[in-house]
Amino acid sequence: MMKWSVIQKLRALFILVLAVLFTNAVVSYSTTMSLIHNQQWAISSQEVITQFATLNSSFQNAEITQRKYLLTDNPDDLAIYLQARQKIAKNLEIVQQLNHPGRNQQLITLLTEKITQKLNILQREISVAQNQGGNAVKNLVLSDEKQNLNLEIQQLIDKHIAAEKNQLQQHSQKLQATTNKSITIFLLATFIDLIIVALLYDLLWRYVNKLQHTELDLRQSKNRLRAIIDAEPECIKLIARDGRLLEINACGLAMLEVETAESLIGKAIDSAIAPEYREAFADLHKRVCQGEKGTLEYEIVGFKGTRRWLETHAVPLRNETDGTFLHLAVTRDITQRQQAQQKISEQAALLDVATDAILVRNIHNQILFWNQGAERLYGWKQEEVLGKNVVDILYRNTSPQLQDAFFQVIQKGEWRGELQQLTKNGAEVIVESRWTLMRDEKNQPKSILSVSTEITEKKQLEAQLLRSQRLESIGTLAGGIAHDLNNVLAPVLMSVELLQMKLHDQQSQRVLQTLENNVKRGANLLKQVLSFARGIEGKRTIVPMKHIIAEIEQIVNQTFPKSITCNVEISEHLWYVSGNITQLHQVFMNLVVNARDAMPKGGILKILLENVVITDNSHLQPGSYVVISVMDTGVGISPEIRERIFEPFFTTKDLGKGTGLGLSTALGIIKNHGGFVHVDSEIGKGTTFKVYLPAVGDAYGNLKEERTPQVQTKELDTTAGNGELILLVDDEAGIREITKSSLETYNYRVLTASDGEEAVAIYAQYQQQINIVLLDMMMPAMDGAIAIRQLKAINPHIKIIVMSGLLSNHNKREIANMGVRAFLSKPCTVNELLQAITAINIPH
Secondary structure (H helix, E strand, O other): OOOOOHHHHHHHHHHHHHHHHHHHHHHHHHHHHHHHHHHHHHHHHHHHHHHHHHHHHHHHHHHHHHHHHHHHOOHHHHHHHHHHHHHHHHHHHHHHHHOOOOOOHHHHHHHHHHHHHHHHHHHHHHHHHHHHOHHHHHHHHOOHHHHHHHHHHHHHHHHHHHHHHHHHHHHHHHHHHHHHHHHHHHHHHHHHHHHHHHHHHHHHHHHHHHHHHHHHHHHHHHHHHHHHHHHOOOEEEEEOOOOEEEEEOHHHHHHHOOOOHHHOOOOEHHHHEOHHHHHHHHHHHHHHHOOOOEEEEEEEEOOOOOEEEEEEEEEEEEOOOOOOEEEEEEEEEOHHHHHHHHHHHHHHHHHHHOOOEEEEEEOOOEEEEEOHHHHHHHOOOHHHHOOOEHHHHHOOOOOHHHHHHHHHHHHHOEEEEEEEEEOOOOOEEEEEEEEEEEEOOOOOEEEEEEEEEEOHHHHHHHHHHHHHHHHHHHHHHHHHHHHHHHHHHHHHHHHHHHHHHHOOOHHHHHHHHHHHHHHHHHHHHHHHHHHHHHOOOOOOEEEOHHHHHHHHHHHHHHHOOOOEEEEEEEOOOOOEEEEOHHHHHHHHHHHHHHHHHOOOOOEEEEEEEEEEEEOOOOOOOOEEEEEEEEEEOOOOOOHHHHOOOOOOOOOOOOOOOOOOOHHHHHHHHHHHOOOEEEEEEEOOOEEEEEEEEEEEEOOOOOOOOOOOOOOOOOOOOOOOOOOOEEEEEOOOHHHHHHHHHHHHHOOOEEEEEOOHHHHHHHHHHHOOOEEEEEEEOOOOOOOHHHHHHHHHHHOOOOOEEEEEOOOOHHHHHHHHHOOOOEEEEOOOOHHHHHHHHHHHHOOO
């Protein structure tokens, strides 16, 4: 069964009260109208009775005064009679006016006629009396008709009065009944009203009591809600449709820097918003008042001038009074977040400006951050790698080094080292990586920050530097070995010449000649090794390319596998070029070495030198060129590799067999010489490198070759000495012995010294007898250069012949500036030694 609430009960009781009141009103109205009607009847009847009595009295007075007038003929009586007559007429008029439905209208009419008839009789009597005298009137007064008429009038009046009294009594009874009924109804209504009032009071008391409790609960709830809202760390405010502030909590007051809400309530909320954000806030307010939700970030200026960034979440709140929407906003202070975001943006911008690859990944190796430096290094865009596994992106597989790095960063919190990684196109790069472990608020591993610097080029440069240092070391070692070999070959070559002087049979001469040729060949090989190892100093000179290619051909034939055949074709009247001999030598050595590596199973290496004139070519610079073509029958170069062969550090050779710098260096040298290189290759058939060098002359020698200045020995007759004393200084005992024997054979006397100090001591003792000093440059204790200076200090005009297998042109110029007039390269023949002695003895 449904239970009615107090409101429903009050509503039902209110309807019942209205019904009772309406019934009471209707009954009261009906009763009142009946009472009024009866009262009016009673009053009217009483008035009628009164008027009839008055009429009767007036009629009798009129008759009496008329008789007195007739008897006395007094005018006063006549006047009274006339007044009574007028009063009778007036009373009749009133009686007729008081007549209403229910009364006997015929009786009234009849009475009026009788009275009128009676009055006429009286008037006729007065007229007769006035005209005929009193005797004539006497008969009229005493007539029976008059007496009967008076009786009828009196009966009619009495009858009418009796009828009125009867009706008055009936209406009085009805009035009494109606009054009793009204009193009963009133008492009943009063009882019902008392019951209703009691019920209403009870319900009202309960309702008021409940309202009091509800009001108390509402007050407490409001206080709790206010306390909760004020305790809320975010600003909560309610805004009217017209933009006025209706409610705001304590946090909002603090944000706006005011003490009480009264200073804000009812005022426009946008007064504190920074001007540049007011339009956006007004748009948000308009949308919220239309029933939509919205979010906005904007800046406010507090009443004390403090600027804050706020984020508001606005929702519509229906106004129950008119169905419109109010603006309910929950706003939080995001100033620190905005500043942090700005700082993060600045840091992110700095990270993007950084050339290092910076990335963050979680402990499951999923990429969380990827800066522009990483995009530039690896080729992957940020949106392509976020959320992906870093191992799949940057590594071919999980190497032990990578596992060890991950283990160390988890255990120690950081790791540093070098890693080999992959770019998007599959190229390998070497990076120097620094890993830092990031932890969460519970100090648990959260992510790993990696900062990687590409050191591929650095490592390649280091490798190049190491290679250069190794080559330099090899050159130094080769110089030392060449020096020792020259010291070994020098006595052999001189010994062969001495044996040729002593052994004259044909077979011995043939054997000794073969021995001499091989010794000289070995000496030439040593010179080429030294030239390649240390280079040939000097500026660009006029270079005959056929000489360089001849040296290259000799090296190829002596060092390349016998399965490779070298063919050289040189056109007639080949032009000269201007260049650095050492650099050009390096270029063509690189080309022939590459050709050798392209023919692992052997083949044909062909070098073609020719003159070419380019007149009109959109791709080549017109002019005269010496073209050196290096052709092989090797494996060839694929088109995709051909595009990259001149890139620094690009190589297709196995690790340790190439640096990738040969062709890039060669191209740089040729470009510096004003030339260019053309490559033509076909897989399985071979490769052709054509080097174009600008020509500076023709083969007829229109331009002379500039050579490095040095003292040249003239071709002189080797005559025996005249007993001149020669000081021989060399640290090699074998060289000293064979050279001494050779000189003594040609009638020279010889003093020997094993180093510079001994040579200076001997020369100081025998300077007057010593004619020439034969000096080696590389000796222990005191080398040749110091010995020359000390010998010059003893005798500025001393004659010195320098012997060495390692002297460069620069060294020769320095020694020549010290006064040395002749140089001999080890190993040398006896004839060359004698020619040098003869030349230095010729007076200048």
